[in-house]
Amino acid sequence: MIGLYSKGNMRVSDIAERFGVSERTIYRRLGAAQESRTPCPQAREVVVLMDATYWGWHFGVIIMKDALQGRVLWHKFLSKKETIADYREGILWLEQRGFVIRGIVSDGLKGLREAFPQYKFQFCQFHQVKLVKSKLTSRPKLPASQELLQLALLLCHTDKESFVGALDEWHAKWADFLSERATGSDGKSHYVHKSTRSAYLSLRRNMPWLWTWYDHLELQLPNTNNAIESLNSELKAKLCLHRGISIERRKMLIEAILYSHNPHG
Secondary structure, rough: HHHHHHOOOOOHHHHHHHHHOHHHHHHHHHHHHOOOOOOOOOOOOOEEEEEEEEEOOOOOOEEEOOOOOOOEEEEEEOOOOHHHHHHHHHHHHHHOOOEEEEEEOOEEEEEEEOOOOOEEEOOOOHHHHHHHHHOOOOOOOOHHHHHHHHHHOOOOOOOHHHHHHHHHHHHHHHHHHHOOEEEEEOOOOEEEOHHHHHHHHHHHHHHHOOOOOHHHHHHHOOOOHHHHHHHHHHHHHHHHHHHOHHHHHHHHHHHHHHHHHHOOO
């Protein structure tokens, strides 16, 4: 029954009709199944993927998942925007239970990398590409921006030396372009090509952490957070199917899906 709810495409009303019981009975059995589980996974070496996903402004969940075994390690429901303290809570939970953390893979939440200086940190290359796209758009008009976007799109598919070399060549070609300034209506001098400059500087600024996986192959860090992004997409799709349910039942569904990614601890 729990599998039909969390992994299948059946709503509670469909399951109730199939088994000839009321919807209330289905929810009661689902709740009992949740309570009977052992929530604590076994301590081991892990590579922590972490991210948050949201449904509206006031409901979301932070998930930490092991990149080595694909198991969900920890989660926390949110009623507001996630904070560094929320992620510290999860990492502390793992540390106190004996997990050995090889490294962390995450996106660019401000201050997150600095919060865990004791661990190797991989900035998700996929998020870096999205960051560049957000500044340049998917179809930039300026040749310099077009070339920079094409270069950024190679980030997840090439090696460190090739990418850094190509970025250096791009900058040498367009350095004067990036430095162009003009006087605005306020009488002050401003950079003309702010978006292109910002996209380039974001790559430079994050460069030391875009290649942690490459510099420390022994840690087996992935270069992206895609495994947890895939899980987030699964949650989004499932809750869309069950839209309209209460917050508590929404939490029940999310935990059922997360449990399916860590059935034996």
